[in-house]
Amino acid sequence: MSSPATTADRTALVTGASSGIGAALAREIAMDQYDLVLTARREERLQNLAEELEATHGVTATVITQDLAAEKAGEELFEAVTNEGIEIHTLVNNAGVPLYGRFDETELEDERDIMEVNMVALTSLTKRFLRPMVKRGEGRILNTASMAALYPIPKKAVYSGTKSYVLSFSRALGHELDGSGVTVTAVCPGVVETEYANRGNVEKSNTLAGVTNDPRSVAQAAWEGAKDGERIVFPSLHSKYGSQLVRLLPRSKVTELGESTVEDGASWI
Template sequence: MNLHGTRSTALVTGASGGIGEAMARQLAARGANLILVARSAARLQTLVEELAQQHGIRAEVIATDLSGPGAGESLQNEVEARGLQVDLLVNNAGFGGFSEFARQDAQEISEMIAVNVTALTDLTRRFLPAMLQRGRGRVLNVASTAGFVPGPLMAVYYATKAYVLSFSEAVNEELRGTGLSVTALCPGPVETGFQDAATLNESRLMSGVTRLAVLDVDTVARTGVEAMLRGQGVAVAGLANKVQVSSFRLLPRSVAARIIAGVQARRGP
């Protein structure tokens, strides 16, 4: 993958599975070198070896817990120490939690904000200036259709994704005319380990009619990568999700919140 005739290097956070791994595979297939980031280096090592052999690219692993203090600085320092530069920044790392806010674990809330908001913002600020100096680059931030509405029973997660969406749109506008762009990818439910981690399988969201909007991970990753390369500001993955987002925009937010509360209510026995 080339930007202005030069082979690009993509840094992908949360690359050990799900959307992040699928994006890494698609970027590698397009010829991009990779810097894959996750908490566990062991889970990434097999992937980078496979992709390097299949596609003739350079692929590296950096193990970093993005919820920790100074994680962004540490990651940037390691990238520079290896003599690498980031042309494509994919802020994919993130997680959710399914609970009434008043009962949600305080540490989980802090870590969710640290990964979903703080790390994403920090990494964008750290790598974007060098892209501007070179006159080429792309940022892809994984938001969610959750970013368009309030989310009872996942209040903090929905709020973090609203931040990602608003932040991405604003910075993308600031970059108008530079040749750079920021894309917010907004998938709905995706068949990954996210639902298990967030205990979403306890809710109505992952059952019944709602499952019609569930997409496979490769479709979501392809939507995001292609939108990023086009310089598209916001990409909602899947027709059903596009219709849903358009519908919610027409409703008062109080009504949207009540609908989401019903959709995400815990399933009965």
Template structure:
């Protein structure tokens, strides 16, 4: 990405986890709307393919950044690299994340620590780094990928659900703090979505996956993008997910937790 050419365009969006799933679809929408892109992903080959595709199809400037966001130093490295190249980020999309399924006392600690780093720490770190310039400029947008999982505890995916609850709470608090600054923060809270997430997590055979008419990643991305552009604080794709998010507020927590556990069980 040439910084001089980058300045000719109005906006640049940085998207993590951009090589597949919701991240890819969000990147596609931003490209369609004439944004330059900084695409971050750990999968170098897929990221190169996406970069080449977008450059040819949209004629935009795309900077690929191959990073494993479970590594603690990654956020600073990304920020410093963009600073050195004089690339201004107008929109930050913290999309990267993953889950793990199983009883907490049996799951792998190292995997869960990596999950905390990606889903929660890295998201917070990147937001901290890029938000300062946005506030200084008086404009900017942050989209954080939370989940419908954020609204209740999640037995058999206890750590994942907890990380998404953090993302939702963090996003809502920041949105309030930033009122009047020209900067907005949006939390996107999709339900089960068609992607490779379920296979990697190990819940492809769970009741809620097999019985759920999952929304496709493209639809989720469109809803998220529209909410971001409108400055909404929380976006929950799908009427069913919206209703469930409300219902759990008025249902005894112990009952909600048991219901979620039964839905998380793999046949």
């Protein structure tokens, strides 16, 4: 495990930091004396978190509000951070958008928002903040994927597809960056009880019927894994079990199992 860094040379940018796993990650990172840039749509919540982190840990927390579903959101956020004169050591791509429903019944605009946040903004931010990391030979990227990255989930078809992208992108990029001083980690939580599930009709899916993680435990595992340079973090026994099960089952059964997690509230996605 790497030793805590000092605020003199370490700042982490956390997207989706206003609640849930994002807020928990910000708290974990601040405990290691990193300064923070906190971003999400809800400014008041970000300000409250920033005040908490500064008072509790003596770090500097900068708030930048940004809707990552907006066109060119990644570019705008990068410019805002640059204009503040802040150098990002660790990029945490945590923001995400869910959606539940049959694909022929959901709205294309909602799916567009999912893809913009979960894939386009994540890729854009990684591209922009990665180059300075590689140039100085040091940095860290932590991407929030999901167990849905491993299981095609009917009625969450676009969501699970985007999370598959996050996981595949993270693994490939991590390999590209071997020896560069920059690491890439993807965390694949199972079901986590957060406000996230109150968006996109997800509460109708029974997904929370078998909650296995709380945001803090996921954040702790993710941050420790990122500091250790792990490629993939499965933050619970259920998620580790699920990651192995997908290797053993026929593809049709994997999809059926993904469907059962939606209809029956199975506990590990």
